[in-house]
Amino acid sequence: MIDIVRLPTAQAPATDEQVQLPRNVEAEAAFLGAILIDNRVNEDLPVRLEPDHFFEPVHGRVYQQILTLLDRNMVVTPVTLKPFFEADEAMKALGGPAYLAQLTGSGAGLIGAKDMAAQIYDLALLRELIGVGRGLVDRAMDTSESVDPKSQIEEAETALYKVAGGESEMGSVKSFSQAALEVIKNAERALQSGGHFSGVTTGLTALNGKTGGLQKSDLLILAGRPGMGKTALATNIAFNAAQRWRRDEEDGIVPEKNMGAKTAFFSLEMSADQLATRIMVEQSGISAHALRMGKINREEFQNLSRASQDLQTLPLYIDDTPGLTIAGLRTRARRLQRRHGIGLIIVDYLQLLQGSGKGGDNRVQEISEISRGLKTLAKELNVPVLALSQLSRAVEQRDDKHPQLSDLRESGSIEQDADIVLFVFREEYYVLGREPKRPRDTDAQEVFDAHKRWELEELAPVANRAEVIVAKQRHGSTGTVELKFEANITRFSDLADESYAGIM
Structure with a gap:
């Protein structure tokens, strides 16, 4: 049975007992039991379930340990989990490590494990949404001069966006293993790109x-x-x-x-x-x-x-x-x-x-x-x-x-x-600004010679060339990249390898 928020009536203020956060602890237990019976249940879930999505903290810790053992390619059963929870005080209140065996008792979770995972996820989002709503109301009640309503709207929208993406508070902290996995994925991406970039x-x-x-x-x-x-x-x-x-x-x-x-x-x-x-x-x-x-x-x-x-x-x-x-x-x-x-x-x-x-x-x-x-x-x-x-x-x-x-x-x-x-940076832009007088048929030979010399000595070396200067880079070195620039169609492209010039 799912517990939902019971809104108070206008006549009676809400008490702590009346307002309960959305949760389904029974579904959490059944889902964990399904994984302990068949580890493959966790391989194809409709949502990205995280330990923080569980309402019951003990269930969250059990799921975290399940994920850790699965990452090590170990078989996860109540027996293999037992050593990690023998000193867990909250687990002792539930009967100790024997509670892990109780989770597998009925096997009912195997029938609808995917649906239970989706429900656990959705209820976690509802709890996050309630938290955002409460915070929004509390801040909106502040009418001091220093309050900026527009910034509050922006903050509320940011929080709602994170909830919509399932990220919110529960997704803001990554373990080192998760961060390291991202590094490996990026390295694999660079390796498979063919161009060696990630x-x-x-x-x-x-x-x-x-x-x-x-x-x-x-x-x-x-x-x-x-x-x-x-x-x-x-x-x-x-x-x-x-x-x-x-x-x-x-x-x-x-x-x-x-x-x-x-x-x-x-x-x-x-x-x-x-x-x-x-x-x-x-x-x-x-x-x-x-x-x-x-x-x-x-x-x-x-x-x-x-x-x-x-x-x-x-x-x-x-x-x-x-x-x-x-x-x-x-x-x-x-x-x-x-x-x-x-x-x-x-x-x-x-x-x-x-x-x-x-x-x-x-x-x-x-x-x-x-x-x-x-x-x-x-x-x-x-x-x-x-x-x-x-x-x-x-x-x-x-x-x-x-x-x-x-x-x-x-x-x-x-x-x-x-x-x-x-x-x-395009040196050509500045060289064109120094162009000498363009010769006309009636001009003296010196004018023709000066313009030709400018074309050969100043313009030709920089024509259709651009530099992209990497002046700061947190991930690597700085330096300059030379590119070709076709001004008439405003297109940048890679320079042809001059070492191949003249080769048919």
């Missing part, structure tokens, strides 16, 4: 090789001065990750081993149409300028149509809501993960997000709040979050235009909160 692919072999891909729960900052191509690189990564997800899924690869990710792109600067245009230009190979001006031929139009059809099934979701707050972004990201199972979030760009407003006019504090919020979001959803960021104008005052960590605009907390900081 995270979500960027679609760029050189960048994957340097960072190991985009890792779960990481906050990555992609920064650069205007004109460097940071949005182009972000859209390239978004497309490549989503395309790899679709390809691996079509090949029958299970989600845990899929090297791509369903991607959410929060575009606070460009509209969804502009972003889609960029991606279609990248994939069709048509010049963005020609597309805007309508200067495309029939063949190019057919290429554009094919790219459009191919992109329709891409698991890439664009949110172009302007003026988003960090709380609003987190709400939308949670909703997208619930509905679509997104595995990568991209934000373009960080400085266009708004904080809670509690910092007043202090923009540095607001940016700090936003960067912390993005890192919290990455950990909460267990996905990589790639956020674009501006750089200060200090870069332009130096002879060497390569960006540094100190150039991150408005807050040092961006550098502190980020797991990886990437800078996009």
